[in-house]
Amino acid sequence: MTCDEKKESTSATTSAKPKRMIVVGGGLAGLSAAAALMKAGLVQMGHEVIVLEARRRVGGRAASFxxxxxxxxVDACQHVAMGCCTNFLDLCKQAGVAGSLRRDRTLYFIGHDGIPAACTPSVWLPAPLHLGPLLLGMRHFTFREKTALALGLLRLARYNRKKRGTHVQKDSGIQDETAQTWLEFIGQPERVIRLFWxxxxxxxxxxxIDLVSVVAARKVVVDGFLAHRNASDLYVPTQPLGRLFGEHLVEWLKNCGVTVETGRSVTAIQLDATGRVSAVRCGTEEILCDSLIVALPWKQAARLLPDIVPVGNEHLTGSPITAVHLWFDRDVMNLPHAVLVGRVSQWVFRGDDSQKNVPGYCQVVISASRGLQGDDRDVLLATVISELKAIFPAAREAQLLNARIVTDPTAVLSVRPGVEAVRPAAVTHVPNLFLAGDWTATGWPSTMEGAVRSGRLAAQAAGGSLIVSQQWQTPDLPKNWLVRRIIGTR
Ligand SMILES: Cc1cc2nc3c(=O)[nH]c(=O)nc-3n(C[C@H](O)[C@H](O)[C@H](O)COP(=O)(O)OP(=O)(O)OC[C@H]3O[C@@H](n4cnc5c(N)ncnc54)[C@H](O)[C@@H]3O)c2cc1C
Structure with missing residues (x-):
């Protein structure tokens, strides 16, 4: 939707004198909050929406170097979305960058024999039966293992934490358990756990998986696989994130009247005598505002708002992700991406034609990489390269021109048992102060979709009193009758 179209659709509004709404943090959460306020017509009604970002570029963790x-x-770490990420995909569409996301329906799994298994969900069968061909395509599993996996997927989708009362962590009182504990409890074969889950x-x-909660795992299985035929489609950016969000998305916002200021670190938040936010401080400068959305990671949010985000809450912990960037003198991969099961390298992505700058750029991504953090850089590099050589014949002949290892120690919020209870909602006890960020209570893991949803929730909370008829969130992919029958509506 363009900004002009929106002007015509802002009829159902409440009259109000112009307000200044500040968003602190120009990551996807902050940008989506600003976009949602703008899309709701608030800028066109004369209200001011300002994004203040500390760094030179917006985009936050979805960034490039x-x-x-x-x-x-080059992206600091390859980011991908899935078909179930409806709010993220919608934001990309609004900003005109959706054309720079490549849709891969086939997932390539590569087992120890090095032969890729092309796993494609059916376009004809109704969900969740559409996953049949995808599972059958997993040639690294025996028929028995595929059957066990199919049953495991269904049992996880039907997981009911109340019925599992005897297996929850009684001592902590937390009604949740880890995915690994539960998968072992239902008897998933060791190979299926190691090579699929x-x-x-x-x-x-x-x-x-020995740390994530089974509830979070269920969300991945239901929303990302079972719920809809397009849910597991992979959306891979074909342009650097720094261009998509740092340039195109921000230009779109500016063209639509949002003010985006970079290099503006907010150092304090001021409350007035009535306990409402009156201003933010950037060093010595004071910027007055009528409402404030704080869209920062939890540590930075806790520094600014210690009364609202408790510092050192043990449930708010980060999980590291490592990206190994490799520049070879030639193309070493014959696939767009691959999931390397049972290896240190978990995913490998081939640089896209419009993105890569030398023919043989590829990137290996290792999630939950805390076990590697103390390791020698050269050892990790040698391991990753030898794994690529074992799989891709072209890598054996190729010359490595350059390599870079980037680890973000708190890349995402670790969604462990109990974390949902401490993720804060957008609304706070301060009437005009709202929280956003991928770690807040969205019901989603810490992802681009989670960030965009959080921004939209905060925008709804902040702007809802000014504009009454607005759909702030994009609906989830619809569940057909069979999905609802098998797994319910949750
Ligand atoms: C290595 C890695 C790989 C990932 N892979 C994926 C993936 O494949 N798919 C996926 O969906 N997600 C992925 N993610 C997660 C995704 O990047 C995040 O969930 C999302 O970008 C978070 O957005 P955010 O706006 O909540 O936070 P951030 O992106 O952290 O944004 C916060 C912003 O606030 C700014 N800021 C901080 N302090 C201040 C201040 N005092 N004043 C003003 N501004 C300030 C920061 O500079 C930053 O720009 C990955 C993350 C990492 C790190």
């Missing part, structure tokens, strides 16, 4: 060989942009859940949730 300069390619050392060519000076082009581990790579799939760890990459979707960014945390190891």
């Amino acid at each position: 300069e390619d050392p060989l060519t000076g082009g942009l 581990q790579p799939v859940l760890e990459s979707a949730l960014g945390e190891s």
